[in-house]
Every structure is written in structure tokens, then in C-alpha cells.
Amino acid sequence: MAHKNSFRVLGMMSGTSLDGLDLALCDFERKGDFWSYRLIRAGYQNYSPELRTELATAISLGAPELMELDARYGAWLGKQAIDFLDTEAASLDAIASHGHTVHHRPHMGFTFQLGSPQNIALSSGLPAIGDFRSGDIALGGQGAPLVPIGDRLLFGKYAYCLNLGGIANISFERGGERVAFDIGIANMLLNHLVKPLDLHYDAEGSLARSGQINVGYLQALDALPYYKKPYPKSTGYEWFEETIIPLTRNFPDKPENLLRTAVQHIANQIAIQIHKVGKGAPGEVLVTGGGALNVFLIELLRDQLDPNFQVVIPDRELIDYKEAIVFGFLGALRLCNQHNVLASVTGASRNSCSGILCLP
Template sequence: MSPLYVGIMSGTSLDGIDITLCRFNDERRAECLDALCVPMPADLRQQLLDLCSPGGDELYLSGVAGNAWARLAAQGVQQLLTQSQTAPEQVRAIGSHGQTVRHHPEQGFSLQIGSPSLLAELTGIDVIADFRSRDLAAGGQGAPLVPAFHHWLLSCPTQTRTLVNIGGFANLTVLRPGQPVAGFDSGPGNALMDNWTQRHTGLPYDANGDWARQGHPHQALLNRMLADPYFARSGPKSTGREYFHEGWLAAHLQHSPDIPAADVQATLAMLTATTIAQSVEHAARDSSELFVCGGGARNRHLMALLQHLLPAQAVQSTAELGVSPDWMEAIAFAWLAWRFDQRLSGNLPSVTGAGGERILGALYPA
């Protein structure tokens, strides 16, 4: 039997920690044996949000929040192993993404916290973490990394496939037969919509896009946001809360201060859908299918907007390819741990802009 790997992914939505139990083999097969999501406690979520903005005693907060994140992840790993009746000794390694609190590829760094040493201590399993810094050291963006897994698992020898992961931010993968993979962050995914929903409804997110569906997109606001130079840039490119945050939205709203809250939500949904659609039109005109993963795949309103904006594409979940949209990223980080274990590269220079393929990650032995 192939060895088992645990993958841990905590994205910019900060809603929970996704954990998967997987195995892989050299025939390009991935098997997700079990999975769960550990909800993010409100106090830890706020600590992590605070770390995403400059100010205060950030070094202290980073240490405290990183340890809290590791303890929560360890609880989730133990719960998953119990749920799947798997002994820790059966798991070769944990691939832990950690929690991104700063992403500045233009400065050559991206910071993920999550105390991999503590995670190894608490689980008794080797941890492989720090996946982004080696790509950054080679001149890359350090992100997105999941397109490499998409390429390994989902490439089709006869047709172009396009995938988009819609988490807090959205990233595109274009898989063409016999050609380098294209991939980049298209812009905001759920992050701005989630923040606006929390501020005006008290709910953690806009389930199914029901609130956005009640509003009407404000065209002038949408046009102003779409004029941001990030959207006109070609890849490789990546982004995060450092760029698209509440202050970014507030600056645009100053020009239209009286827009109803539901209309702003509708406009933010249209912004996400439009920037994804424009990216697909630019990078994947020869594709006829768009496969969606991440939390955005559960947003029926957003999926309908994408289908409306991309009538030539069949917009559907990655479940149609045999991979749950909920667990794609966590499986990818289990795969990156497997790649590290095999001393195989985990990045794609055509996606990140790195100077070449690199083995990603650092080992923290149990």
C-alpha cells in the first residue's frame, strides 16, 4: 500500500481548517480517503485578521496566533485519524500550508504562520511546511501553488481544461495538452463579499449568494473597481488581503456613498465573476469547460453569474472530475508533502515566474 499523507489548508476566507487524508502513486492517481473541516473559533479568526493589517505588537501576536492555529490543526488531525480509523504511525507526513498573514512577492516574501514544530510535537507525525519561500527565493510569486497539482492530476491529453479555485481570492489554472500550464490569481474571490456580509448582516458569509441576488449591481461602482491596474496585468501574478481589503472597497465607495448594502454585495459578486470571466477569456479562449472548486463552487448565484458571462463554457464543479470542490486545496498540500518526500519539484515556473522547478517545503520531524 502507498503511504498516507495528511494535507492541511487554511485559506484567506478564515472560516476553518480543511484537513484531508490521502495517498498518491506514480500513475498520477490521488485518493482522498477522508476529510473534515475544523471551524475557526471567532477569537482566533479575529487574531489572524488583525495580523493581516499592520499595527500593534505583530511579532507577539504572530507567535500566539501561530501556536493557537497549530493546536487547532492538531486537534483536527487527531479527529480525522480517529474518524478514519488510522493510526498516526500509518501517516508518512503532514503537508501544512499554515495561515497566510502577509503576501508580498514584490518584496520577495510571503509569511505563513502555524508553528509546524508544535504541530509535529502534538501529532507525533513529521510535518512538511513553508512551501512558498523556495519558489520566492527562485524569483517566483510563491503562489498559486495548486495549479501544479491540477496539472499532475487533471491534465487531459486531448483538450484544454480550465479550473478556477474561488476561496478568499480566486486563482485560475489553464491546462493545455503539450503546453506549459498557465495560472494566476484573477483577483478577489469571497473575501470582499464575506467582509461586507459580516459587517451588514452579522452572518459569516452570504450563503448561496442569496443576499447578493436581492440587490442590483451598481455599474459605476463596478466600473471603478474593474479599472484597478491589477486586473489588467498579465501573469504571473498573485494577490491577497494586503491589496484587496476593506479600505480598498471603502475608497471606491466614497464616490457613491449612498448605495444600498445589498446592491454593494451584488456588485462585489459581479466583480468576482467578471474578473474570473475576463481572465478565462484572455487566457483560455480555446476551453469549453470551466471547473470550479473552493467555497465559491457552493455559491449558486456566483456560479450562475459565471455561466451568464461565459456562455461558451460549461461551468461546473470539479466534482465532475472526481475531486470534491471542498477538499481540492487540502489534497494539494498532502500532494506537496508527497512530492517533497519523493524529492520532486512542486512548483511550475510558467505559473509562479520562478527561475526553474524547485523542491518545495521544509521538514519538521516528529
Template sequence: MPYSRHTVLGIMSGSSLDGIDLAVCTFALDPAAADTIGEWTVDAANTVPYPDEWRERLAASTLLAAEPLYRLDAELGRWVGNEAASFVGRLVGPAPVLAGYHGHTVFHEPAAGYTLQLGEGAALSRALGLPVVTDLRSADIAAGGQGAPLAPVADHHLFRQYDGFLNLGGIVNFSIRRPDRTFLAGDLSGCCQIMDRLARLRGQAYDRDGRLARSGNPVTDLRRSIAALPFHQQPYPKSLSNQWVVNELWPVIRDHPATVEDKLRTFVDFIVETIYDALYPHRPAGAAASPLPVLVTGGGAHNRFLLESLQAFHREDQAFDFQAPDGIVDFKEAALVALCALLRYHGLPNSLASATGAVSDTVNGALYAG
């Protein structure tokens, strides 16, 4: 069966509350082929920042009672659908025939068997005028998985030239392609959520290029307190909720008497070593082995000090080459959502058990026909 071409819109709403990323992607698909996805392209992409009102409402969503939470769910679906329709209406190239939407995560408790992402699919589909796939984690959780990370689906299908992957978003997560082509993956800790909160204490939306962190000094006892949080000791696979970042990690950092600059430097140092600890057992073997290329994406990939610190950190060897290529850094997750929607539409697995800990690969997503 020859590959068929499908143009899909992916919409990603991240935990850092900066806005929604939209990417129109065209995929060559053949379910019977060894490589289910052949050539693919990002045809158009854009980021729509959240207005202050939406950022505040979403930040407070975990505190809402049932009725206002459901109202917010529907209203967010309509808002995202209208923004996506405006974006699609300006396209010059191929128009999408399907959309996927990750939604804004409010609750994520896989151990208790549930996850919730806001942005009602029927409202979004009606506003956009396309079939829409939402709820991309629940089937994996029902199969005993973490419902996260989803990124290895894109790593498997779209980025075969890499074996290491790192996402520096609101939460930092990684994945490694094993020799048998399965994945080890998991969330590591908070990331941009924490750095942005600290930068706002200095009147900045975020720490541009890591300048504040670069000017700080590491604080040993703060570093130990961060590392001692129980989540950081758990084995993989594991995943984080935004509530853990806000309720467990942030108070440890917020309440320490160090300066903002020193807190940022300490946190960057912690993140860098945590990443290295996760990746290092999977480094290339042999003294003459070349460093393993690691694809770095997410908002934190724009933090120059963080990237420089990753490149500079090593033990007895320089085991990794962290790469943040233009065109992929900001829209990998939106492309992932587009891919997950396409796979769901064709009844193909879009979550990998080797990465999430589920009993099997699963087909995730609710389809709203539009």
C-alpha cells in the first residue's frame, strides 16, 4: 500500500501558560509499512499568547468547583477553536482536514487513575469546523501507564536521526531510544515554570538568555533541599503534575532566603545535573565513541545559559551533544499532537508502553466529528 498524505493541525497548550502553539503538518502515512510515517513537514506554525485574563483563569483552575470548571472547559474550547480558525484562514498552503488538541492540564494523577485537560473538544471542533481529537492520555492511564510522556511517539516516528531527546518546557522530561528501539522516558522535575516564577520576582516575564541565573551563585543547602524531594528519587517511568511543581517544588525554592539570582543559578545547576544523571547510563560505549546527539526542544531551549551549562557539564567524558535546531525547538510538541491525532483517526497506537509503563501500546483520544 503506498503512502497517503494527510495535513493535520496540532495545537499544544503547555504547563508554562505562555499560550498555545499551532503547527500545520503534512505526514505521509502507510499503516502497513515498517516506518508508519514517511516524509513529513511543518507547513506553517504560530504561537498565540494567552491574554492576561486567560492566563489568570487557567492558573486558578485547580481551585474551581465543578460548575465553573466545566464552564471554563467549554469557554476555552471555543476560544482555542476561534484562534485556530483564524490561523487556518490565513494559510497559503494545504489546509488541514483534521486537528489535534492537547488541552491545558488541570489534574494529572495517574496513580489514582485520572487526568484532566481543559478545552472542550466539541466546542473547539464547532468553532474550527474540523474533526478534532482531544484527551490524549486517558487510555494509557487506563492501561496502567503514566499517560506521559507522549513525546516518544514523535521521537519514534519523526526523529529517527536522534536517539536522545530532551524537552525543556514547564516541566523537563527526557527520552532515550534503547538498542531494541523501545524508549526509556520520564519527567525529571519542574523547569520553565520555576524559572519564570523567579524571574517575575525581578519584574521580568522570564529569564532572557539566562542572564539572571548567570549572575548568581549556587547555594548548596538549597540544592540539597530540592534534590531531597521524594519524586526526584522515584524510578522511571514517572510523570509530574503541575500541582506538584506548584505545591511541592516551588515552596522549597520560594521560601529559601537566597537572592533570586542565586536561586535561579542553583536551580539551573540542579536541572543540568538531573538531566545528566538520567542520560548518562545510556551514553555511547567506548572511549572513542562520539557524543550522543540529543534533540533539545521547548521554551527552555532559548535559555542560553541553560544550554551552555548542559554542553559544558561532563564527568570523565563529553558524552552528549545537545542540539536545538531552528524550526523544531518551539513546535515539536504541536507536531506531536498533530501526529497523535492522525494516528488516533486511523486507529493506530499513539502512546508507547515502553515510555509510560502501560501494559501495552494504546490508542488514545476522543474524536469530535465536526
């Protein structure tokens, strides 16, 4: 398909927050070196409590059980795709699926996203692209973040693109190269802290707003070694499970106080990094991901940032579906054999065209 200049792709994204599956059906058009997109339709599929539990605990599974879940979850993804597409399936070039990250260990040379693209293809009857991260790790990269290629080619008018998902990450241009890295923890911690209240998330940060800062907990979070590491760097659920959860247990307190502290910590670390990388280059900061809907977090972030950095909250569709849109775009780039992973972002030995294409 390298000769084509337009592609219709369904992007599917399951993030570390374990909220559910995002789906974005898009047209992508190439004119010379410039790309544009049109979001045709977007949707969301909640995880059942059983599937959410399976995904959350998959990190502890042995190899046979993990492979079985990989195939079964892939088939489930294919069914969600075909149900969502309905009559539009016939015009689709491919499904591009991020999968659900279970193991992300670039220092050990591997990463693993649940949701076999071959099972997606067979379940949906459509070409499917998945496993976008492994190729970059084989080239010595972090395999993450992947969204910055979309930030550069689709959202390049913004100086900084900040995503507030389970993990907070940022991308920007420096010296003609795209640079990006995971700043640190975000919604993954906030969602964990509301579990005792039988909630999935703190709507608009209202519980956090009602709490008081636990000074010891804030100091312990701000002192985590990850924040002092130079980029390129990435992190994931393992860091949260092995480092942040045990640390949190050391500071028993009311959920709203822990939430207030965690939100302050997140705003602190994001502002520190934006000031560090944006020294002398202020501009608009596009904020997407679920954290963009946390009104209290955004207020704290604006308070922490120099006024020369303008925090931009876009429309709800882009907040919710930007990552699914960009994974659709990664699929379009894969179909035309164009680089979709940037070495300047991941630390790999070279740029690459990543993703495994599976036919039904």
C-alpha cells in the first residue's frame, strides 16, 4: 500500500488506567510530507469487572496462562472492532491496536502487549496491526513513547503535547528532532487511591480538592529516583506496583488526603519538567488523556507553570481519543512503509517502521 495517499484505519487503545477500550475510526491523508486526519467516529467499550481484573493481574500469570489470555483478549478486541465498525468495515484498510501492556521491561530487552493481532484479524475478518513496541526495543530503544510521531505530524502547531493517562508523558521539538519521555505517575496512582471508596476515579478531582496535603507522603513521592533520571526514559505498571504502592502503604491517611497529596505531586513533577525542557522556549501545552478532565489537577498545574506556558484543554473528543487516533495513524504509516517510531524519542539506534501486520 506504499503508493496510496489516503488510509482508513480503526485505532484501538487500552491504557494503563484500565478504564476500557478506546476506538477511533479515522481517515488519514498524505500530501507530500504533510499528513492530516479526520475523525469519522469514536467510541468506548467498558471492561467488565472480570476482564478488568484479568488485565490488572495478568502481570503475575505464568507463560501458558498469559498466552491463553493473549489469544482470548485478541479475539475480544476483534469482536469489539467489528461491532463498532458495522457497515463501515468494508472500507477499512486495517485495524491498528496498541494492545494492553502487561510487561514493559526495555532494560531486559522485551515488552509485551496483550491482544494478539492475528486473533484480532481472524475474529474481525480484517487486516490487523499490533505489537508496535518490540521492534524498537530490539533496536536498543525504550519502545516508548510512540505517540510523538503523531504529535509531530498531526499536532505540530503546539509547542508541547502532554498526555495525562495512567502515566504522564510529554513530547516537543528540540534542534529539529522530536523529544519525548514519561514524566512519571498520573492517573494510575489517583485511581488506586479511590479504590477503598469503591470508585474508579475521582471525578474532576473533587475528592482531592477536599483533602489536606500529607507532607511526608509528598516528600517521599517527589524524592523517587525515577524523576532524576535523564531522558529518554519510560516507565509503566511495574514501577507503580514495585515502588509506588509499597511507598504509599507507609503513609496511612484518609483517601482524600492521599489524593490531595498525589495531585500536588503530579502537578509538581510536570511543571518541573516543562520548565526544565522549555527554558527559553515557552508556548502552548496541549493536554489530553483522562487527567485533562481533572479540573483540580489542571488548576494546580496552571498555578505551578510560568504564565508563558499556556495550558490548552481541547474538546472532549480529542481529550478522550487522541491516543486511539494516533495509533490509527501509526497503522497508516505502517501500511505505507514510513517511519512510525522515532529514535530521538526512544533512544534506539535508528528510526523504524514498526508493527506486525496480520491478515485474516
